[in-house]
Amino acid sequence: MENTEPLPAHRIDPHAVGQDDIDAYRLLAGDIASGTAVVATRQYGRDIAATVTGFLDVSYDPPTMLVSLYADGRIGEAVAEAGSWALSLLSGGHEGTANWLASPGNPVHGLLSQVPFRRAPASGAAIVEGAIAWFDLRTTAVHPVATHLVVAGEVVAMGGTDDAHAANDPLLHFSREYRHLR
Template identity: 40%
Template sequence: MAVDQGTFRRAVGRFATGICVVTSREGRLDHAMTVNAFTSVSLDPLLVLVCVEREARFHDAVVEAGVWGVSVLDSGHRPVADWLANRGRPLIGQLDRIPHHRGPETDVALLDEAVATLECRTTAVYPGGDHNIVLGEVVAADVCDDRSGALLYHRGAYRQL
């Protein structure tokens, strides 16, 4: 029996995920995207992955750059998540109104008010249907314990922890 896409989306939507912004830099141009398909993979070596739709303009930028950042969003970052999930936003200046700094290891943009940040170097890219799975070694990490609870995605909507 085949599973239709609608049923599949509703089923996996019952799995609560955190919300991150993944960033990369191609030349002098910053690229950013809201994601919930992010996970840790390994402690030895330190590996994480993110799933990126092949048709997204972020895809080519992150694959070509070979480095990327992850900013884990807190419950107050819903406007940031909405903005960077908007497919119609301008590419140039998309981070202008979001406070950020450059990662010391990769020079990618990291959000100033994230609850945690990671800097990664791509180690492999695997096909996964209409997405690619981008595997990265974590080369730097930072945690801010002063932030509020996490921003989550569950049942097709943002939630707060």
């Protein structure tokens, strides 16, 4: 049965977005539960990495994923330029790593000095040790969208953990906090 009462709405003029619009959007979009991952690449011989919650699998044939990265941030520029990157899906035990790599103003030198990692077989990017799953990707498309870059990549290598406890405890992001299934 249709309810004909109009929905209360915060209307946005796309040509004049204000701070109130941004704040309302962030609050409502924060209620989208998502996995938490680390995107990493190598640029000029240095590791660049950041925590992300905007990623998804696009296709199984061929295996393809995409990630949304802040265009003016180091990670956005580095991934767009490098042509390859890695995505590590984090478990609940990685909350400290997620916080560290989400912090603005992280150092360029020694960014991963306190994060245990291994190298991805094709890209050489960092894969967080103990990640539930990891994907090594070759960039196939980069699209600027608003303040971000949407980067698509074809999976060239992948793997996962043998730790059943970690595999059953993904690090989730919901309502501006990290959450656990357990």
